[in-house]
Amino acid sequence: MDARSTVLGEYRFIDSTLVMLCLVFLAICPSNASAHEIPAQTQTLSTSFQVNSESYGDVENRPVAPTSEPQVRIRLRSKDLESPVTFGETGQQLLCFHEADSRIYLRPAPLEITHVNGAWRLADGDSRTTQLSGSGILSIRTLAGTDSGILFEERRLPGFVDLVPLAPSGDSVRPARLDVIVFVSLESYLPGVLDMELYGHWPFETFQAQAIAARSYALAEAAFWAKRRHFDLIAGPESQGWSGGGGSDKARQAVQGTAGIVLVHDGRVIPAYYSAACGGLPASADDAISSRESHRISPLVPLASRPSGCCEASSVHAWQAEFKRVDLDRALRTWHTERTVDSESRSNLSGSFDAMTVLERSPTGRPLVYGLTTSRGETLRIGSEPFRRLLSKLPRIEKETTSPLRSSVFNGEFRGRRFIIKGLGWGHGCGLCQYGANAWEKRVPPGARFSSGTTQAVRFKPPGESRVSLGHCPSSQRSWNEPSKMDKAASRRPCLPVSQPSH
Numbered sequence: 001m002d003a004r005s006t007v008l009g010e011y012r013f014i015d016s017t018l019v020m021l022c023l024v025f026l027a028i029c030p031s032n033a034s035a036h037e038i039p040a041q042t043q044t045l046s047t048s049f050q051v052n053s054e055s056y057g058d059v060e061n062r063p064v065a066p067t068s069e070p071q072v073r074i075r076l077r078s079k080d081l082e083s084p085v086t087f088g089e090t091g092q093q094l095l096c097f098h099e100a101d102s103r104i105y106l107r108p109a110p111l112e113i114t115h116v117n118g119a120w121r122l123a124d125g126d127s128r129t130t131q132l133s134g135s136g137i138l139s140i141r142t143l144a145g146t147d148s149g150i151l152f153e154e155r156r157l158p159g160f161v162d163l164v165p166l167a168p169s170g171d172s173v174r175p176a177r178l179d180v181i182v183f184v185s186l187e188s189y190l191p192g193v194l195d196m197e198l199y200g201h202w203p204f205e206t207f208q209a210q211a212i213a214a215r216s217y218a219l220a221e222a223a224f225w226a227k228r229r230h231f232d233l234i235a236g237p238e239s240q241g242w243s244g245g246g247g248s249d250k251a252r253q254a255v256q257g258t259a260g261i262v263l264v265h266d267g268r269v270i271p272a273y274y275s276a277a278c279g280g281l282p283a284s285a286d287d288a289i290s291s292r293e294s295h296r297i298s299p300l301v302p303l304a305s306r307p308s309g310c311c312e313a314s315s316v317h318a319w320q321a322e323f324k325r326v327d328l329d330r331a332l333r334t335w336h337t338e339r340t341v342d343s344e345s346r347s348n349l350s351g352s353f354d355a356m357t358v359l360e361r362s363p364t365g366r367p368l369v370y371g372l373t374t375s376r377g378e379t380l381r382i383g384s385e386p387f388r389r390l391l392s393k394l395p396r397i398e399k400e401t402t403s404p405l406r407s408s409v410f411n412g413e414f415r416g417r418r419f420i421i422k423g424l425g426w427g428h429g430c431g432l433c434q435y436g437a438n439a440w441e442k443r444v445p446p447g448a449r450f451s452s453g454t455t456q457a458v459r460f461k462p463p464g465e466s467r468v469s470l471g472h473c474p475s476s477q478r479s480w481n482e483p484s485k486m487d488k489a490a491s492r493r494p495c496l497p498v499s500q501p502s503h
């Protein structure tokens with residue numbers, strides 16, 4: 001086990017190796033670390049404040065843990081280009097930096113900003129209108145700096161804002177858009193994530209586990225997108241939810257209590273995905289998300305070998321949906337035709353579908369490929385995710401509407417004129433199971449502060465490994481600051497297993 005501690009400027013950075021798989025990095029950052037000065041006039045706000053991709057190392061893969069608190073770029077809104085947006089409140093002064101002409105405008109808030117006829121127009125709190133000379137990025141911040149926040153849509157943004165006008169795509173599929181990008185320090189961003197991703201009454205330790213996962217995910221995404229687009233994360237299900245505000249007391253305390261801790265593997269941060277409920281059958285990122293380079297690591301699965309150790313008792317664990325058999329039959333034939341250029345192969349599906357089986361499973365048992373068999377014995381292979389999307393577009397008998405299926409884990413049965421599926425879990429099932437974390441924390445004895453949350457966040461192991469060490473149980477400030485020293489007491493606590501038999 002290796003440990004080192006490095007002091008870099010005002011940031012104290014500590015890392016520690018956990019045997020065989022996970023590392024937990026602890027960075028203690030001063031509370032005023034996020035303050036930034038307005039750059040020199042020769043610089044533009046949009047470029048000088050962007051995430052420095054070089055600091056992440058090899059951005060094609062997973063990033064190394066940063067040695068100082070980074071900023072992240074959050075796309076809070078993407079609106080019609082000519083939609084007016086209003087920032088600030090009465091009594092506040094706002095700075096607007098127009099990149100195209102390198103000019104700074106100081107205007108009283110509230111400030112209504114509109115992009116019309118290819119140029120920006122500012123309508124300020126003194127009922128004065130300023131027409132700018134053109135388009136391009138418009139950066140907004142308060143005169144007092146980032147600490148005071150900018151009021152926007154009834155929330156106080158903890159950073160500053162870029163308005164990015166986007167031309168329509170060449171094929172006109174995407175109309176002209178206006179992206180509202182918030183630049184915020186990582187630790188200031190996270191409380192607003194926790195408030196959107198968890199129920200407020202869930203245990204504090206679940207919030208801490210979520211903070212570690214969300215922080216790791218944000219860092220990995222920032223590294224991946226640094227040179228690919230003008231934002232790192234989307235405030236929504238495409239990335240992770242974000243309230244846009246400073247967060248509740250509970251969320252802020254959970255973030256502060258885990259400040260700087262991320263999950264790493266082989267010295268680099270993992271994109272620590274999470275979903276509502278794994279259904280006891282966790283997925284790998286390669287299967288559930290995409291085949292991105294950063295996902296090509298050994299699949300990580302929960303340490304608990306029994307579904308009862310995860311989200312089985314939750315209200316979202318099991319679900320059911322019913323479809324008309326005729327709708328499914330038609331949709332499957334259309335899907336098959338669109339993906340099969342060989343007309344001879346298409347003609348093989350002459351019977352009507354009457355059975356469904358699982359043809360391939362992941363090492364954790366999660367279905368990867370389903371088979372739909374006809375009355376003539378012909379079998380159609382379809383991936384579990386494509387099948388989930390196909391079914392989500394069909395009218396549901398019990399709801400008389402279409403709606404997304406909760407997961408791609410289900411069994412199907414043809415019964416009369418109906419096709420009935422019984423499913424497990426909610427979401428892609430990769431990484432941290434939120435309902436499982438909630439259930440886990442409720443079983444934790446009082447006084448196991450933070451430790452169980454950390455354990456839930458890192459209780460992964462590669463399939464096939466017979467043992468895994470989970471690291472320390474920082475039950476005191478001493479062990480928190482010295483994470484390399486395994487808390488021997490942890491092995492005596494039932495909530496903190498240090499090894500488990502393989503599946």
Ligand SMILES: [Zn+2]
Binds near residue numbers: 277280435436
């Ligand atoms: Zn679960």
